[in-house]
Amino acid sequence: MKKIGRGLRRFRKVLWALNRIPTFVDNHGVLLPTKQPGISEGIRKQIFFSDYEAKEVEIVSRRLESHDVVMEVGAGIGFLSALCAQRIGSERVFAYEANPSLMPVIRTTHEANGVSPTVRNVLLAKGEGVRTFYVEDEFWASSAVGGSSNAKAIEVRQADLNTEIAAISPTFLIVDIEGGEIEFFATVDLSKVRKICVETHPGVLTDAQLSDMFRQIFAQGFALDFSLIRKNVFYLYRP
Numbered sequence: 001m002k003k004i005g006r007g008l009r010r011f012r013k014v015l016w017a018l019n020r021i022p023t024f025v026d027n028h029g030v031l032l033p034t035k036q037p038g039i040s041e042g043i044r045k046q047i048f049f050s051d052y053e054a055k056e057v058e059i060v061s062r063r064l065e066s067h068d069v070v071m072e073v074g075a076g077i078g079f080l081s082a083l084c085a086q087r088i089g090s091e092r093v094f095a096y097e098a099n100p101s102l103m104p105v106i107r108t109t110h111e112a113n114g115v116s117p118t119v120r121n122v123l124l125a126k127g128e129g130v131r132t133f134y135v136e137d138e139f140w141a142s143s144a145v146g147g148s149s150n151a152k153a154i155e156v157r158q159a160d161l162n163t164e165i166a167a168i169s170p171t172f173l174i175v176d177i178e179g180g181e182i183e184f185f186a187t188v189d190l191s192k193v194r195k196i197c198v199e200t201h202p203g204v205l206t207d208a209q210l211s212d213m214f215r216q217i218f219a220q221g222f223a224l225d226f227s228l229i230r231k232n233v234f235y236l237y238r239p
Helices: 006-017 041-048 054-063 079-088 100-112 161-168 181-187 207-219
Strands: 024-027 030-033 070-073 093-096 118-120 123-125 129-135 152-160 172-175 195-199 233-237
Touching: 006 041, 024 041, 030 079, 030 100, 054 079, 054 172, 054 195, 054 233, 070 079, 070 161, 079 093, 079 100, 093 161, 100 118, 123 129, 123 161, 123 181, 152 161, 161 181, 172 181, 181 195, 181 207
Parallel strands: 070 093, 070 172, 093 118, 123 152, 172 195
Antiparallel strands: 024 030, 129 152, 195 233
């Protein structure tokens, strides 16, 4: 993954100071919207300076292969699903997002980049039903495991995780669900999965919870790639 050059970064700093923010900004070859509803000033700044999801982009760029089938859980604004679809084809990418307010933003991202991965507005967990989801002012902090005093509790559809896994047979899981990773990996059938990129959330979860999560993944035959530990984002694979 090539980082944004110093000259371009300095130029963007000038544009940012002048509030000259374009509607779309290139992030590692993917056009991302900057002025859609739900994109806060902080997120807009990360997008503008190509810092948004940079750790995940590096891992995906290094480890995604043409034969992979990607299942992204926690699609956000559609960045990583667009990136993967550009590289391996839309028909091999499946994205899931619980927050209904992000669906228009995801469509905008995908349309701007000429890709059309499969997207479902559901929360994935064990069993079918309805689940409480806590929407935060900063969309990336929204979660099913509890919210801040400012969070808005809404009801979202829950789809059965392993039914989706069986239907798609993903080889590469990308998981960023703000603390929901504990429940996810306690439930998911990883028998056909070969690669995992997961963001952990120690501000939400305890060290003991996260250690137990990794223990469960290791027990299913995965190894941690120590060369690709990027703060709280980890890549695991079957040796």
